[in-house]
Amino acid sequence: MPAIGKLLRENNIIFVTLALCLVFYLISPRFMSLDNMSAISRQIVPIGLIALGQFFVVVSGNIDLSMGMGSVLFAIVLGVFFGMTGGVELGLIAVIVSSLAVGFFNGVLVAKLKLPAFIVTLSMLFMAQGLSGLIIPRGQQIFLMGGFFRFLGAEKFLGFYWSFLFLVALFVIAYIVYNHTRWGAYVIALGNSEENAKLAGINVDRVKIGVFMFSGLCSGFAGIMLSTRMGFVQPGLDGNGLLLDGIAAIIIGGTLILGGRGTIGGAFWGLLFIGIINNSLNLLNVEDVWHQVFKGAVILAALGANWVLWQSRQAEAQ
Template identity: 35%
Template sequence: MANVELKEHDQLSEKSNLRSRLSWLWSEYSVIIAFLIIFIAASIISPRFLDINNQFNILMQVSIIGIIALGMTVVMISGGIDLSVGSVLALTGVMTVLALNASGSILIAILVAFAVGIFAGFLNGLMVAKGKIASFIATLGMMAAARSIALYIANGGSISGEVSNFTLIANSKLWIIQYPIIFFLIMTALVYILMHKTRFGRYAYALGSNEKATLLSAIRVDRVKIGVYSLAGLLVSVAAIIETSRLNSISSSSSGMSYELDAIAAVIIGGTRMTGGRGKIIGTFFGVLILGILNNMMNLMDVSPHLQGFVKGLIIIVAVVFQKRE
């Protein structure tokens, strides 16, 4: 009798261990598993999907949003959110083209882009850290202000670059890989190292997990917040340079429109918690790819562009539901 009870106990223990392992596997690698499932499904649905040119086209399409999403990930890990990324991209692009045309120097234009993006992020961080304004409100104000300034400077229209070599930044290739893809991969690697191998990254995670405890640990919370938003602004400026270079122009009214929603969607799909303290850069990377594959599949299947937003919204809701169940 004792042996039977012991066997039953061992079986229950094994089942419990298996469940815990599966639960851990899902919580750690759910976005990669979802990516593989969607990738295989897309391959079955459309033979054109696996074409190498189509694969590079997907990577090109997600490169700009992907770079922005990396910055959004850092902000959300720290417990905030940045709604201004699209408008800041438009403003940065306008200022970049103006600097390019005025100086004739690509280097000066790039430096201006970095300065504008970082300054906008710095202001966001300053409002959140020193002004004690909720990140949603602070960045919402920046979103309106940056778009307004861009429209005013460009008279509501587009501005084109007058230095032809500027287009080489986004339209050149290293072997068969376009530069924007390379930039996206490099930025992913750098932000991954920053968040997982440095003190700044640990502080950002701590801040998102428990701000009061982080403050009591003698960590300069205000500096971390300002640094987080400034980093997001820097990554937006990189995205702005790529977008401006790709077309050699920038639209003050439409460039960057709804980019914040796409970036937030990619970050949430990647497993980053809205409440902060938890998230992975690699998760965001695969979240961006999932969005890219879904957009590509809807285009290949001639799904109305008006319904594509519905699909993104549905995916965000499903991702949040799964987060709550973990």
């Protein structure tokens, strides 16, 4: 019995997600259809990229509030270059370079100038929102057509969208880096205690800048995937909704908001949980305002449960 209890405790998000699938299937059998499962896999891609970048930042003991609106800005950058050139090559390069530059800028301000990550990235959020409206006037759209956007946005391999397969591949790479490299260990050490990390000889400034650059890159990828899914770009897209869903996914997946603990697998299951919630509430025609109420209650419950589990682990370790 103790072993079963430990299994349930350590993998609670898996059991909760599977139970949630069963509940929604009983309410609406259409939920488990192949078409709906495929739709969920496509819908969660931008959220998953935001969640993955946010995961490393949060585990390191920081937060990046600029990722959501940053993804909208990078989608617009891609759209503008596509509109000017008729191709995606320069646009993709511009997105990757600019997203890494934004992450580097955030990281330097946090690491070198010791500014709070919350304030730095909140400022970047407002800047990204403003720049989006300057690049494309409000009310205008740039439509994205052609092989690249159709390939990532609509084509499948073995029943899965290519965009979802890209997300899974990135999660696998992140898992390897996080669990089997020194850099992953440095991120965890930094989140547990910056002072102890310094005493251990870790270059904490380099790690901080690194996690923010990765966060920026994930935001750029999210912008690319967002543009391919929608088929157009415009200012005013709900980037903050992506950010909140991404943060919710990692919290529900067991990442400690104070830093120092979390798993890539848990983040992925948390992402599936959020995707299922979003899809099912739409499938059941629940009003948008109740979406937010329900998700807020779920996040609060998950945060409380994860805190209790963390406290119990601390007690066992003593």
